[in-house]
Amino acid sequence: MMHVLTPAEKLAKKQLIAASASKLFQKHNFNAISMAQIARESGVAKGTLFNYFKTKENIFMYLLLSGYQDYLQEVLKRWQEKPGLTTWNELTTFLTTENHLLIHQKADLLRLNALRGPILEAAADREQTLLGRQKLYQINRDLGRAIASRIPELSVKDASHLFVIQSAIISGLMNMMNLDEFNHDQLPVDFKVFQIDLETEANQLLKFYLQGLQQELED
Template sequence: MYVLTPQEKAAKKQLIAEAASKLFQKNDFNQISMAQIARESGVAKGTLFNYFKTKENIFMYLLLSGYQDYLTEVRQRFQKSKSITSWNDFAAFLLEQNHLLIRERPDLLRLNALRGPILEAAADREQTLAGREKLYEINQKLGQAIAARITLLSVKQASHLFIIQSAIISGLMNMMNLDEFHHDQLPVDFKGFQIDLEQEANQIMLFYLQGLQQKLEGAK
């Protein structure tokens, strides 16, 4: 009986996750089944359960690995941008990351909205913990890279900015589309509830950064 190598197992796991991600781009979470994911990935349903016990486990994996990739990319972009030396330069860089997260990773933001109310209910605790530990490590490395150049910030403060970023965007997304119900337009005029996600996220982030800058400079 052939036994897969660790590398082959990792590749199979990634294949399944990518199939689920592809389905999520076109469907809501509750419209996707394990059988669909098995068909999309080309693996037997029994094999699928060897890697992920529940659908929630697959999407929790996608969420955590997605944020790991995102924060790694942010650190790489920051390290390549040697001209970022002042607070204003750094603020502009953060707003650009808002743009990239909102425009290039919308499914990651959708997944984040599912984390507490849906995914954690049936995701594997140990696998989730392992994913969060890796995410924390990557976030710390990002904070270290930023704090080494933007000396007003500590590593903890720099790392925390990306928690704030996620909270701002997720909070705004939660209040979007109040004129819809399950993707159907409601017969109402809710113009006062309309949100430009990127514009509002940038404005709130700027307010936060201005307050943080004043606090840190005042503490010197």
């Protein structure tokens, strides 16, 4: 008699496949990873893999959205563990610390985010992506409420938007990095102006944004 997987078993299998793809992504570029490799890494038949994810882009979109959901849940937990943070300066310090953690501990998530628009959305499943974004939106709103409850000038919308700005700043800078290289080879030209210190400049831009927002809200 064929064993029919329970919803919990199906979710576990889906997460195993995604975790295997993530492991490969730590070592290889997106274009160098095949569905066959992911199937081998996860120990499932290629046909079974397609029952869970129709395309490679689906897998990596799932990783991106679930990764950001987990990250924002972690941010919410860290915020809740620091009930004494109630001022703009303390919020700024908290957010720049989050920049450090995101850049240094979630590098693969940032790499995935860079693929979202130009690559992943072209072949990812629309309904699956919408569901993931709805979950992400709710977590982001929960985080916004938690921050706005302590910083009176901030609305929930403004507080939630901080993490959209954070991601946009880091992704934008990453997109402009390494213009002094081509296909990982150093170009024989001194392009000092193209050299970016990602964390330093992400923090500067975030502080400029926060200063401008604070001034706008206080006027």
